[in-house]
Amino acid sequence: MLRLPSEPFSLKQGSDFPYDLTFALACNITSALRTITPWSALVGPEISATMQKLLPPRIWICNDLAAVTGSQPNFNVAKNCVLVRESLEAKARSQGECLIIAAALAERSVNGKKCHAERVFQLEKVPLKREWFRNYTAKLLESALRPGLDHGIGLEAHGQNMLARFHVASETLAGFVVRDFGGLKLHMPTLRQHGYDAKSSPPGSVITTDKLLEVWKKDHHTIFQSHLNQLLHALKSHGDGGWAIVREELSKFCDLGRVERRWLFMIS
Numbered sequence: 001m002l003r004l005p006s007e008p009f010s011l012k013q014g015s016d017f018p019y020d021l022t023f024a025l026a027c028n029i030t031s032a033l034r035t036i037t038p039w040s041a042l043v044g045p046e047i048s049a050t051m052q053k054l055l056p057p058r059i060w061i062c063n064d065l066a067a068v069t070g071s072q073p074n075f076n077v078a079k080n081c082v083l084v085r086e087s088l089e090a091k092a093r094s095q096g097e098c099l100i101i102a103a104a105l106a107e108r109s110v111n112g113k114k115c116h117a118e119r120v121f122q123l124e125k126v127p128l129k130r131e132w133f134r135n136y137t138a139k140l141l142e143s144a145l146r147p148g149l150d151h152g153i154g155l156e157a158h159g160q161n162m163l164a165r166f167h168v169a170s171e172t173l174a175g176f177v178v179r180d181f182g183g184l185k186l187h188m189p190t191l192r193q194h195g196y197d198a199k200s201s202p203p204g205s206v207i208t209t210d211k212l213l214e215v216w217k218k219d220h221h222t223i224f225q226s227h228l229n230q231l232l233h234a235l236k237s238h239g240d241g242g243w244a245i246v247r248e249e250l251s252k253f254c255d256l257g258r259v260e261r262r263w264l265f266m267i268s
Contacts, residue, residue, distance in 0.1 A: 016090055019065070022083040036081040039205045040182030041067035044083060046200040047181045054151050054194065059143050060165070062086050062179035088163075088177055096168050099177060102227065103159030106234035115234035121171060129235050130245060135173055136164075137228060137249045143176035144223050145253065152190025154218035156183035158226040185209055185218040 024035040044064030051061055063086040070078030092099050105117040112119070123129045144157035155161070155178055163177035186198055186208050201208050209215070228246055232238040 018087055018090065020062075020085045020087050022085050024080045024082075035079040036067075036083060037079045037182060038069045038075050038081060039202055039207065041069040041081040041083060043198055043201045043205070043207060044181050046198060047184070047186070050191075050196045050198075051147065051153065051178070054153075054196070055147060058175055059146070060088055060091075060163075060175070060177040062088055062163075062177060064181060085179065092165060095174075097165045097174055098168055099163045099165060101160060102162040102164045102176070103230070105164065106159065106230045108234070117231070117235065123235070126237075126240060129237055130241060133231070133235060133237060133242060134245050134249060136231070137246055138252070139173055139175055140223065140227065141249060141253045143178065144227075145219055148215050148219050149254075151194055152187030152212065152215055154185035154187070154215035156180065156218065156222050158222045159230055161222075162227065181207075183207070183218075185215050187212050187215045 022036065027034055044067060048061060048063035048065070052063065055061065064083055065086060066084040067081055069081040072078035089099055106115050108115045108119075117123065117132070118129070121132060123132055140157075140162070144155050144162065147153035147155055157178070161178070161180040161183075163179065165174040165177060166172065167174050184207055186201075188198065188208050188210055190212070191197065198205075198208055224246070229238070232242040232246075235242070
């Protein structure tokens with residue numbers, strides 16, 4: 001069986017090539033035709049540069065450096081774009097780390113009974129799973145939720161857009177890499193308070209909003225309902241204290257009580 005990716009795919013020239021070329025798949029999978037829209041191509045380089053300045057160095061970013069898009073005025077026609085995206089694999093290797101697509105941790109082999117996270121990191125017992133998942137959750141919230149709280153940037157932080165950074169020697173999680181800015185949500189009033197804008201975003205773009213709740217919805221859906229939920233089910237921990245760990249780590253992370261209560265309510 002040929003298994004197609006659910007998002008646009010990337011090609012690399014070699015292990016030391018510093019860029020990835022990301023193409024539209026142009027196949028209808030699940031809910032949509034998997035393409036790269038012109039507004040993704042237009043806004044990617046500007047948002048990459050903005051996040052590079054706003055976010056702390058511990059949050060790595062695969063910058064969108066350039067793009068090619070159709071010139072048709074109808075975006076439904078001009079949506080088979082190509083992105084030139086920075087590759088951070090060489091940077092990871094230089095620090096003794098490797099990059100793993102986060103969604104791959106929840107996958108398993110065709111006849112396997114354990115997900116790759118269980119198998120690779122030898123999570124044989126429940127206490128080991130809980131400790132590993134707690135550390136994973138804490139670092140994911142710091143990488144994916146921090147931009148929304150501080151700067152009004154809601155990342156599309158599901159498992160395919162986040163790369164997990166692991167120390168090769170110790171096999172411990174070092175942090176995450178953010179990529180793909182076509183599905184993020186920008187709260188423009190907050191972003192402008194920090195002196196930034198999204199001037200390259202065309203009128204009617206789906207990534208800009210004046211409603212902060214839209215950012216929280218994006219974070220809630222991609223971080224909790226998708227990313228962590230998928231991993232919890234793969235680890236068979238969704239009914240074994242897994243969500244309690246998420247709530248505890250979220251409570252530690254949030255500084256503002258009203259934000260904390262909103263999130264705790266949404267995932268309880």
